[in-house]
Amino acid sequence: MLPCLPLLLLVTLAASNVMKSPEDLESEMFPPVNPNCTQRLTDYILLRQEIQLSKMAAAEEARTQLMRENLQVLTQVRDTLSQVSETLTQRSQVNGKSLVETRRTCDPPFSPVGDSCLLLNLALKSDWASARQFCVGKGADLARFSDAAGYAAILDYINKINSENDSIDVWLGGTDEALEGTWLWVTGELMPRGPPFWGSTDSYKAAPDGGTSQNCAGLYKRDNYYMHDLRCNGAAAPLCQKL
Numbered sequence: 064m065l066p067c068l069p070l071l072l073l074v075t076l077a078a079s080n081v082m083k084s085p086e087d088l089e090s091e092m093f094p095p096v097n098p099n100c101t102q103r104l105t106d107y108i109l110l111r112q113e114i115q116l117s118k119m120a121a122a123e124e125a126r127t128q129l130m131r132e133n134l135q136v137l138t139q140v141r142d143t144l145s146q147v148s149e150t151l152t153q154r155s156q157v158n159g160k161s162l163v164e165t166r167r168t169c170d171p172p173f174s175p176v177g178d179s180c181l182l183l184n185l186a187l188k189s190d191w192a193s194a195r196q197f198c199v200g201k202g203a204d205l206a207r208f209s210d211a212a213g214y215a216a217i218l219d220y221i222n223k224i225n226s227e228n229d230s231i232d233v234w235l236g237g238t239d240e241a242l243e244g245t246w247l248w249v250t251g252e253l254m255p256r257g258p259p260f261w262g263s264t265d266s267y268k269a270a271p272d273g274g275t276s277q278n279c280a281g282l283y284k285r286d287n288y289y290m291h292d293l294r295c296n297g298a299a300a301p302l303c304q305k306l
């Protein structure tokens with residue numbers, strides 16, 4: 064039975080049979096291929112091709128899965144960037160608005176603060192009604208705010224004006240005089256409630272907690288200028304505001 068001869072062996076046989084007839088050389092150099100060997104080679108090649116195709120399919124599936132994962136990550140990045148862009152745009156618009164309105168002209172002694180003009184008169188300590196009257200006489204009213212940003216701007220202004228850190232409370236334009244527990248700005252709008260606006264007492268009871276004896280809103284110096292309900296006939300400085 065003839066083996067599947069390697070090429071080197073065929074070359075060696077050819078070199079050693081130079082003097083033989085062409086027919087003999089052909090017979091020796093190109094021996095008939097064993098049918099079994101041919102079948103085994105074919106099976107082997109087909110098996111290798113099948114394995115190779117299987118490996119290629121697995122690699123393709125892995126690549127596809129990786130691309131799906133990459134697509135998910137890129138989608139998340141895109142969504143995040145979109146949100147960041149939207150937030151930055153909103154901030155830019157807010158800042159632009161604040162900038163424009165901060166440039167508004169405020170007649171002295173009022174100062175531009177946020178979206179309004181403010182005047183804190185530390186020299187005047189009065190009850191709430193007199194403080195409001197003082198502000199109205201200036202073409203303004205006691206100060207109010209609608210959100211944390213407005214509250215923060217007011218606190219910043221007060222701390223600048225009260226650089227000497229005098230222990231003086233500040234009147235705001237809010238009261239529950241008309242209906243106990245219902246706190247309204249002088250404009251008739253509901254005041255914000257809870258943190259970060261209202262403070263707490265020494266016993267950690269949340270303001271407002273003074274009942275009918277405390278019906279006027281002020282910024283309480285002893286509690287770092289958090290809002291408290293105070294006695295309306297107490298003494299505090301008016302914080303006037305022009306919108």
Ligand SMILES: [Ca+2]
Pocket residue numbers: 239243244271273274275276277278279292
């Ligand atoms: Ca009250």
